Amino acid sequence: MNTKWIKWIWVFISVLELYGVILEGFRFVYGDKMPLTFLWIAVSVFMYWLIYKGLYQFKLSNDQYEIRNLLKNAKRGTVIDNSNDSSQYIRQFINLIEQEQIHHNPDLSRDIVAKRLGISSGYLSQQLNAVHGVNFSEFVNKYRVADVKKMILDPDFDKYSLLAIGMEAGFNSKTTFYNTFKKETGCSPNEFKMQHKMSS
Known part of the structure; x- marks a missing residue:
């Protein structure tokens, strides 16, 4: 199973959390509230990407499941001519x-x-x-x-x-x-x- 995209989710969430901590730290030290526009844009982009990736992975998994069943039902064997194998x-x-x-x-x-x-x-x-x-x-x-x-x-x-x-x-x-x-x-x-x- 390809888990690379899960690692990217973890990295992205970590960056968002770090950004949120920096904003809160700035507010605590200086008493000013920084605009959260960039944070909300990043969260929105992340959510859309997550939905797309989830649907893509679901479609891929579903296709693989159906292909597996087709192969089982048809009993399609892989045949390559190796009749001269001595081993x-x-x-x-x-x-x-x-x-x-x-x-x-x-x-x-x-x-x-x-x-x-x-x-x-x-x-x-x-x-x-x-x-x-x-x-x-x-x-x-x-x-x-x-x-x-x-x-x-x-x-x-x-x-x-x-x-x-x-x-x-x-x-x-x-x-x-x-x-x-x-x-x-x-x-x-x-x-x-x-x-x-x-x-x-």
Whole structure:
């Protein structure tokens, strides 16, 4: 879950409180009341921003919930051709991805997967590098991007935002999602969607 905006709320409230204390201190020392115009403007802006952010987060969470249900009901599995995998552990890892969709967990780590496979995280990295020439994140993100592409091309997902689709595929932030998608496909999710809408 992205908590950066909660930290900004805390900072903003702290600044407002400090400003209020300074105003009261000025009144106490000099006996003059300073105008509260700036304070009320700041409070109003903050409240509007908070409402917008709350609605935005609610919409995003609601979209993710609906996408999750669509994926469960349709049992859409992620399939990437890895039939020539020589490592039994990589095959087991791929099976976890295709059957249990573990890559949709944004907190998925090398340690979690290694524990499921009964091997060390270092050995898992070694196997991924030897067989596929990639690290853990690159391997998992390849499947996440494949899922995103599939959802973008599926009319059932047209009403959902690209960010909600990316987050439900397992990315933990907008930046990571957009950067990884562009690295894998050579275009942004928006460009990918537009290209395929024009060609269909």
